[in-house]
C-alpha cells in the first residue's frame with residue numbers, strides 16, 4: 001500500500017485532526033466540495049485521486065515497478081484500474097450494498113456481470129499482469145478483503161468460489177502478499193461501520209445521467225455498410241504499422257484520440273461507427289463498454305480515451321503529451337480525470353441539453369460550478385501545462401467547439417467571456433492549434449444532432 005493514503009493511519013497515531021487540517025490546507029486539488037482521501041503529500045506537494053497517486057508513485061520511485069514495460073500491457077492495467085473504479089466498485093457499493101429489494105436484485109445482476117469480466121480476465125493468471133502484482137491489482141485490492149464484509153453486511157453472497165474460481169484464487173494470492181496482509185484495517189471495525197452506513201444511507205443514489213452515454217444514430221456518409229465490409233477486409237490483413245480509430249460523428253471522446261495521433265504525426269485510418277447499429281468489430285474490440293473510441297494498433301485493441309492517450313504517449317514518443325516532471329504529470333492526469341468524472345460532458349449533455357425548467361436550472365448550476373474549477377486552474381496559463389498543449393487539454397478539447405453548439409441547441413448562454421475569461425482564452429488557443437482546427441466534425445451536422453436529441457428527450461418529437 002502506498003504510504004499515507006489512509007486517513008485511518010493518521011488517526012492511528014492520534015493526531016488525525018492536525019493532519020486533516022494540513023491536508024485541507026495543502027491540497028489545492030478540488031475534486032468535490034470536500035477534499036477526499038487519499039491525498040499523498042510528497043515534499044509539500046499534494047496529489048489526490050488514488051489512481052493518479054499510483055502513477056505518481058510509479059514515476060517517482062522506480063524500484064518494484066507497478067506497471068509493465070510494454071505500452072499495450074500498461075494500457076491493459078490502466079483499463080482494468082479504470083473499470084474497477086468506474087464500473088465495478090459503484091455497482092457493488094451503490095447497486096447492491098446500499099440497496100434492497102428489487103433495486104438490489106437489479107444491482108446484483110450488474111455487479112455479477114462486472115465480476116464475470118474480471119473472472120474472464122484472471123483465468124490462468126495469478127495477477128492482472130501475470131506473475132507480479134501491479135497497478136490494477138492494487139486498484140482491485142479492496143475486493144480481496146471488503147467483498148466478504150460487504151456481503152455479510154448486506155446479507156447475501158454474490159461471488160462464490162464455484163462460479164468465480166479465478167477471482168477467488170486472485171483474492172487469495174493478493175491477500176497473501178505480505179505488505180497487503182499487514183495493512184488491512186480492523187475487520188470488526190470496518191464491518192461495524194459498513195452496517196451503520198448501510199442503515200443510514202439506504203436511499204436511492206440515482207444520478208440523472210449516466211457517464212458518457214452518447215447514443216448517436218448517424219453514420220457519417222451513409223455508406224456504413226461499405227465501411228463495415230472494408231473493416232473486416234482490413235482486419236484480415238493487419239499491416240506492419242496498422243493504426244485504426246473507431247469513432248462516431250459527434251463523439252468528443254474519439255476526438256481526443258484523433259488529436260493525439262495527429263499531434264504526433266501518426267497516420268491512422270478512421271472507422272466510422274453508427275452507434276445505433278454497432279459493428280461486430282466494435283463489439284469484438286470493446287466487449288465491456290461497447291463504445292467508441294477504440295484504437296487498434298497492430299491488431300491490439302485499446303479502449304477508453306484516457307487509457308488510449310497514455311498508450312499513444314508511451315508508444316510514440318515525439319511531441320510529448322505529458323511533461324517530464326512526475327508532479328506535473330500527476331496534475332495533468334488529475335484534471336483529465338476531473339473532466340471525465342465530474343462529468344463535464346455528460347453534465348452539460350444530460351443535465352442541461354436534455355432538460356428544461358427547474359431540472360435544467362439545477363444542471364446549469366452543477367455544470368458552472370465544475371467549470372469554475374477549470375477557470376481557476378487555467379488562470380494565467382495558455383494551456384493546462386503552461387505553454388504547450390497536453391493530455392488535460394485534449395481531455396477538455398471538445399468544449400472549445402461543442403459548448404457554443406450546446407448553448408445554441410439548449411437556447412441559453414452558459415459560460416460568457418466575462419465570467420470565464422481564462423476559459424475563453426483557452427478555448428481560442430486550443431481551437432487555433434492546426435490539427436485541432438482541421439479535425440472538428442461538421443458543425444451543422446453536430447448541431448442538428450443536438451437539437452434532435454433535445455427535442456426527442458423533451459418529448460417534442462419521436463426519437464429516431
Ligand SMILES: N[C@@H](CCC(=O)N[C@@H](CS)C(=O)NCC(=O)O)C(=O)O
Nearest residue numbers: 212213214251253291292293304305
Ligand atoms: N469513458 C469513455 C466514454 C466513451 C463514450 O461514452 N462513447 C460514446 C460516444 S460519445 C459511445 O460510444 N456510446 C455508445 C453507447 O453508449 O452505447 C471514453 O473516455 O472513451
